[in-house]
Amino acid sequence: MYLRTLLEVQAEAMTTISSERLAELAGVNAAKVRKDLSYLGSYGTRGVGYDVDHLLVQMSRELGLTRDWPVAIVGVGNLGAALANYGGFGDRGFPVAALVDADPSKVGTMFGGHKIRDLDDLPALVEELGIAIGIIATPAAGAQEVADRLVAAGVTSILNFAPAVVTVPDHAQLRKVDLALELQVLSFYGQRESIGASLREELGVSAESKESVG
Amino acid sequence: MYLRTLLEVQAEAMTTISSERLAELAGVNAAKVRKDLSYLGSYGTRGVGYDVDHLLVQMSRELGLTRDWPVAIVGVGNLGAALANYGGFGDRGFPVAALVDADPSKVGTMFGGHKIRDLDDLPALVEELGIAIGIIATPAAGAQEVADRLVAAGVTSILNFAPAVVTVPDHAQLRKVDLALELQVLSFYGQRESIGASLREELGVSAESKESVG
DNA sequence: CCGACCTTGTTCGTTTGTTCACAAAGTCCC
DNA sequence: GGGACTTTGTGAACAAACGAACAAGGTCGG
Numbered sequence: 001m002y003l004r005t006l007l008e009v010q011a012e013a014m015t016t017i018s019s020e021r022l023a024e025l026a027g028v029n030a031a032k033v034r035k036d037l038s039y040l041g042s043y044g045t046r047g048v049g050y051d052v053d054h055l056l057v058q059m060s061r062e063l064g065l066t067r068d069w070p071v072a073i074v075g076v077g078n079l080g081a082a083l084a085n086y087g088g089f090g091d092r093g094f095p096v097a098a099l100v101d102a103d104p105s106k107v108g109t110m111f112g113g114h115k116i117r118d119l120d121d122l123p124a125l126v127e128e129l130g131i132a133i134g135i136i137a138t139p140a141a142g143a144q145e146v147a148d149r150l151v152a153a154g155v156t157s158i159l160n161f162a163p164a165v166v167t168v169p170d171h172a173q174l175r176k177v178d179l180a181l182e183l184q185v186l187s188f189y190g191q192r193e194s195i196g197a198s199l200r201e202e203l204g205v206s207a208e209s210k211e212s213v214g
Numbered sequence: 215m216y217l218r219t220l221l222e223v224q225a226e227a228m229t230t231i232s233s234e235r236l237a238e239l240a241g242v243n244a245a246k247v248r249k250d251l252s253y254l255g256s257y258g259t260r261g262v263g264y265d266v267d268h269l270l271v272q273m274s275r276e277l278g279l280t281r282d283w284p285v286a287i288v289g290v291g292n293l294g295a296a297l298a299n300y301g302g303f304g305d306r307g308f309p310v311a312a313l314v315d316a317d318p319s320k321v322g323t324m325f326g327g328h329k330i331r332d333l334d335d336l337p338a339l340v341e342e343l344g345i346a347i348g349i350i351a352t353p354a355a356g357a358q359e360v361a362d363r364l365v366a367a368g369v370t371s372i373l374n375f376a377p378a379v380v381t382v383p384d385h386a387q388l389r390k391v392d393l394a395l396e397l398q399v400l401s402f403y404g405q406r407e408s409i410g411a412s413l414r415e416e417l418g419v420s421a422e423s424k425e426s427v428g
Numbered sequence: 429c430c431g432a433c434c435t436t437g438t439t440c441g442t443t444t445g446t447t448c449a450c451a452a453a454g455t456c457c458c
Numbered sequence: 459g460g461g462a463c464t465t466t467g468t469g470a471a472c473a474a475a476c477g478a479a480c481a482a483g484g485t486c487g488g
Contacts, residue, residue, distance in 0.1 A: 001395065004377055018465065027379045031447055031468095038467060046466040047454040063398055064405025071397070082296030083393075092394040093401075132404050133397060156407060157400035163218055165241045173403040175396050180306040181215065182389050183285070183347060184277055186371035187307075189387040190346050191278025193370060232435065245438095245477050252437060260436045261484040 001026050002036070003059050010052050018049040070097035072131045072155070074146050075138030076106055076116055079161055083137055084112045097129045102142065119146070122153035133157040140164035147174070215240050216250065217273050224266050232263035284311035286345045286369070288360050289352030290320055290330055293375055297351055298326045311343045316356065333360070336367035347371040354378035361388070 005026045009017055019037070023030040037043065037050065040058050044050045060066055071094050073080050083089075084096055099114045100122065101107060107118045117125060125131050134150040136143050136158060143162035150158055151172050160166050160176040168174045219240045223231055233251070237244040251257065251264065254272050258264045274280055285308050287294050297303075298310055313328045314336060315321060321332045331339060339345050348364040350357050350372060357376035364372055365386050374380050374390040382388045 001379075003398070004395075005379070019467095020465085025379065027381065029447060031449090032445095034465090034467060035446085042467075044466050045454070046452075047456090047464050049465065062402070062405075064401040064408070065398065069397070069401050069404060078300045079302060082300050086292045086296050086393075088293060088394060089397065092397070094394070094397045133400050157404050159396055159400060165215075165219070165239065167241065171407075173400055175399060177391060177393070177396060179300075179391070180302060180308070181218075182373055182391060183283070183303065183306070183308045184217070184279065186347050186373060186387055186389060187278040187283050188276070190283060190371050191276075193385075194278070233437095234435085243477060245479090246475090248435090248437060249476090256437075258436050259484065260482075261434045261486085263435065 001028075002033070003056070003063065003065075006052055006056050006059070010056060014052060016045075016049040016051055019044070022050070065093055068093050068095055069132045069157075070095055070129050071133040071135055072096075072098040072100055072122070072125060072129075072150075073135045073137055074100045074119070074150070075136060075142070075162075076101045076111055077137065077139070080135075080137035081111065083135060083161075084114070094133065097131060098125045100125070102138075119149060122149055122155075126154045131155055133159065136160045136162050136166070138162055215242075216247070217270070217277065217279075220266055220270050220273070224270060228266060230259075230263040230265055233258070236264070279307055282307050282309055283346045283371075284309055284343050285347040285349055286310075286312040286314055286336070286339060286343075286364075287349045287351055288314045288333070288364070289350060289356070289376075290315045290325055291351065291353070294349075294351035295325065297349060297375075298328070308347065311345060312339045314339070316352075316360075333363060336363055336369075340368045345369055347373065350374045350376050350380070352376055 002022065005022060006017070009022075009025070019033040020030045023033045026033070034044070037055070040055075040062055043055055043058060071089060073084050073096055076084065076099050080099070080101075084099055089096055096114070099111055099116045100119055101116050102119045104118075106116050109116055132155065134146075134155040134157070136146050136150075138146055140162045141164070143160060143164040143166050147158055147160070147166045147168055151168055156172045158166075158168060158172065158174045160174060161179070163178050163180060166174060166176070216236065219236060220231070223236075223239070233247040234244045237247045240247070248258070251269070254269075254276055257269055257272055285303060287298050287310055290298065290313050294313070294315075298313055303310055310328070313325055313330045314333055315330050316333045318332075320330050323330055346369070348360075348369040348371070350360050350364075352360055354376045355378070357374060357378040357380050361372055361374070361380045361382055365382055370386045372380075372382060372386065372388045374388060375393070377392050377394060380388060380390070
């Protein structure tokens with residue numbers, strides 16, 4: 001998040017930035033910014049702030065963003081296809097290097113400039129293309145097996161879009177994005193609001209207005 | 215998450231479930247399950263567990279999932295188009311009811327069965343279609359304005375896919391999904407692993423093998 | 429009807445994460 | 459060159475989340 005903010009700051013030709021300003025832009029507390037940045041080392045200058053360029057270099061290095069990380073998308077259904085077409089990954093250093101599916105009728109066909117490969121080809125793909133990250137975009141039922149096969153093939157970073165609990169060995173990293181879950185959380189607040197609204201209506205009370213925290 | 219797990223459990227024709235089993239399936243601690251479920255009320259039976267059907271009803275009601283929540287996708291670029299085509303939202307009670315874009319050359323054209331509407335139409339769409347949730351899939355630069363206009367139009371729940379810090383008034387709810395950020399986090403661990411691997415190689419130490427926490 | 433057994437609901441100590449507050453360090457103007 | 463001012467880095471206070479442990483409540487077999 002800091003990285004993204006710093007890139008914007010850099011684009012505005014600012015050479016240094018204070019923790020306070022960075023906190024404001026990133027939407028967090030200034031003390032937290034300083035504590036977080038201190039893990040990189042003491043790169044700030046008291047009385048001045050942090051050198052934007054230097055911070056960006058250090059941060060990119062620490063985050064491993066000085067090289068590209070080829071990703072494989074497993075599951076070329078609705079979501080997988082959508083993600084494959086979405087250009088945002090490649091732009092940010094995560095080129096989609098392979099598409100994989102278990103469905104024999106899909107394997108061998110082209111999609112978005114890639115020939116869809118079989119799940120069994122995973123080890124070869126890792127070897128040939130240096131796949132570092134696997135994206136699971138299969139139905140929930142197949143997610144765990146795909147994860148297992150990704151790990152077996154040597155992929156140690158997995159991003160799971162399938163709405164299922166998936167576990168991996170400790171040496172592998174797993175993150176999950178559950179789109180429906182996010183909407184359900186919003187639905188929860190929407191629900192509470194509806195209840196609040198009908199209650200207020202019933203009681204003839206006007207809604208309180210709150211100020212944004214920024 | 216519990217809801218999803220319970221639906222699977224229900225599909226297997228189990229009528230009751232213990233906090234321990236539910237915890238295992240959901241990948242969390244049993245005490246946490248009991249604490250979480252206790253917010254719904256005391257729906258468990260000591261010595262037996264929780265009634266799956268009853269829990270599902272209570273939970274769906276509490277989460278506001280007993281009705282559909284129409285969503286509007288703002289920004290029909292790569293990501294917006296991908297999300298619009300992805301059927302997963304509708305299946306889960308969040309039908310895509312409208313597509314909105316600021317680009318005049320897109321407005322009026324059809325996409326995935328919807329005529330793309332102008333940003334200015336938002337208040338009317340909220341009125342006509344009962345849009346409850348707005349999904350921001352624009353470039354980062356436009357995200358804040360879209361959020362402001364969604365809120366102004368009466369949408370109080372927003373899911374932001376744009377890689378930008380967006381703020382909303384306190385009465386509105388905002389959640390964000392940053393796909394590139396997730397990959398960057400994975401890259402960080404991948405990077406550490408690479409460093410670890412080269413260090414170990416240099417020192418002639420073999421990698422430690424860790425057991426999964428399950 | 430009773431005792432053995434199971435599972436919930438909740439308390440409480442522990443850990444983790446965030447924020448405040450301030451000394452140390454450095455800049456900048458006169 | 460010196461003093462006023464700014465900003466970092468971090469120790470200590472505060473807050474939130476987690477998980478172990480256990481009493482209370484309930485089932486079930488005999």
